[in-house]
Amino acid sequence: MTDNRRPAHRLEGSSLKGKVAVVTGASRGIGAAIAEALAEEGCRLVLAARSVDRLEEVAAYLTRRHGNAVLTIPTDIGDESQARNLIERAADQFGAVDILVNNAGVGIYGAVDELRLDDLRHVFEVNFFGPMAAMQEAVRVMRQNGGGTIVNVSSIVGKFPQPLGGGYTATKFALQGASGAARAELKRDNIDVVLICPGLTDTEFSEHSRISVPGAEHRQGERHSLGQGIEPERxxxxxxTAIKRGEREVYITLFDRALVWTAVHLPALFHWALIYVTRYRRRLFEAEAEDSSSQ
Ligand SMILES: NC(=O)c1ccc[n+]([C@@H]2O[C@H](COP(=O)([O-])OP(=O)(O)OC[C@H]3O[C@@H](n4cnc5c(N)ncnc54)[C@H](OP(=O)(O)O)[C@@H]3O)[C@@H](O)[C@H]2O)c1
Structure with a gap:
C-alpha cells in the first residue's frame, strides 16, 4: 500500500493550540477519545451528540483536566437543519471552525434481502447525509478563514463488505466516495479531507446498532461485535496525527491494513473468507432468535 502522507501541510509540525474543533458523536467512544486528543493539543472544542448528560460529562472532564474552552451543542446529526445549525453556532461562538470531525455514527445488522429500508434510511441520515450537511457548512466557514481540516470517520468496512452489515458498509462506502472527491475539490481552498478507517474498537457501538434481523430485534442493546477491539484512545x-500531517486515509493497526490489502488484492480469497464469516454471523443471530423463542 502506498504512503499517502503529503509532504507539506498548513498544520504540519505546528501546534493545534487555539484551533476550533467540532467533534460529532462526542458523548462517548471514539468521538470522546478524539475530543480528548484534541483537548491535549489545546484546541477549543465544540462537542455534539444527542445525549445531553453524557455530553456535559465529557465537556466537564475535558475542562477540568485540560482547561480548554468547551461548548456543547445537543444535536441529532441525522436531522439536516440541526447538522447545519451545529456548524453555524460553533462559528458564531468562536469565530471559526478549523477542524470538523464527522464521527457520529450508528450500525445496522441484517442481511441485504431482509433489511427494513426505513432502518437503512435512518442509518444513511446519520452516517452519510448528516456528515455531508456538516461538511458543506464547515467548508463555507473554512473558506472564509483560509482553510481547515475535515475528518470523516469511516471504517475498514468502508473498504470491504461486512456480511450482515451490508447496510452499514454501504453508508461508509458512500462517505468514502464523497470524502475522496471533496479532498481533490477542496485542495485549492486549503482544506484537507482526512478519512479515518478504524477496525474493531472497544466502544458501545454494537449495543447502539440497529437490529434489522427478523426475530432478533429484541436483542437491541446487547453486544454483538466479534471481539473486543482496540482502545478508542488509540x-x-x-x-x-493525521490532522497535523494532512493524511488522506488512515488505518489504525497493521492488522486492519492487512485486511484491506487482502480485500483489494486478493478479492477471490477474501470473498471465500466472507462466506465463512456470513455463516458464523448468521448462526449468531439465528441462535439469538431461538434463545428468545424458548424463553
Ligand atoms: N467501534 C467500532 O468498532 C468502530 C469501527 C470502525 C468505525 N467506527 C465508527 O466510529 C464512529 C464512532 O463510533 P463508536 O465506536 O464510538 O460508537 P458509539 O460508542 O456508539 O458512539 C457513537 C457516537 O455517535 C453519536 N450518535 C449516534 N447517533 C447520533 C445522532 N443521530 N446524532 C448525533 N450523534 C449521534 C452517539 O451519541 P448519542 O447517542 O448521545 O447521540 C455517540 O456519541 C462511528 O462513525 C462508527 O461508524 C466504529
Whole structure:
C-alpha cells in the first residue's frame, strides 16, 4: 500500500493550540477519545451528540483536566437543519471552525434481502447525509478563514463488505466516495479531507446498532461485535496525527491494513473468507432468535 502522507501541510509540525474543533458523536467512544486528543493539543472544542448528560460529562472532564474552552451543542446529526445549525453556532461562538470531525455514527445488522429500508434510511441520515450537511457548512466557514481540516470517520468496512452489515458498509462506502472527491475539490481552498478507517474498537457501538434481523430485534442493546477491539484512545491520538500531517486515509493497526490489502488484492480469497464469516454471523443471530423463542 502506498504512503499517502503529503509532504507539506498548513498544520504540519505546528501546534493545534487555539484551533476550533467540532467533534460529532462526542458523548462517548471514539468521538470522546478524539475530543480528548484534541483537548491535549489545546484546541477549543465544540462537542455534539444527542445525549445531553453524557455530553456535559465529557465537556466537564475535558475542562477540568485540560482547561480548554468547551461548548456543547445537543444535536441529532441525522436531522439536516440541526447538522447545519451545529456548524453555524460553533462559528458564531468562536469565530471559526478549523477542524470538523464527522464521527457520529450508528450500525445496522441484517442481511441485504431482509433489511427494513426505513432502518437503512435512518442509518444513511446519520452516517452519510448528516456528515455531508456538516461538511458543506464547515467548508463555507473554512473558506472564509483560509482553510481547515475535515475528518470523516469511516471504517475498514468502508473498504470491504461486512456480511450482515451490508447496510452499514454501504453508508461508509458512500462517505468514502464523497470524502475522496471533496479532498481533490477542496485542495485549492486549503482544506484537507482526512478519512479515518478504524477496525474493531472497544466502544458501545454494537449495543447502539440497529437490529434489522427478523426475530432478533429484541436483542437491541446487547453486544454483538466479534471481539473486543482496540482502545478508542488509540484512534483519538492517531486522528490528531493525521490532522497535523494532512493524511488522506488512515488505518489504525497493521492488522486492519492487512485486511484491506487482502480485500483489494486478493478479492477471490477474501470473498471465500466472507462466506465463512456470513455463516458464523448468521448462526449468531439465528441462535439469538431461538434463545428468545424458548424463553
Ligand atoms: N467501534 C467500532 O468498532 C468502530 C469501527 C470502525 C468505525 N467506527 C465508527 O466510529 C464512529 C464512532 O463510533 P463508536 O465506536 O464510538 O460508537 P458509539 O460508542 O456508539 O458512539 C457513537 C457516537 O455517535 C453519536 N450518535 C449516534 N447517533 C447520533 C445522532 N443521530 N446524532 C448525533 N450523534 C449521534 C452517539 O451519541 P448519542 O447517542 O448521545 O447521540 C455517540 O456519541 C462511528 O462513525 C462508527 O461508524 C466504529
Amino acid at each position: 484512534v483519538g491520538r492517531r486522528t490528531v
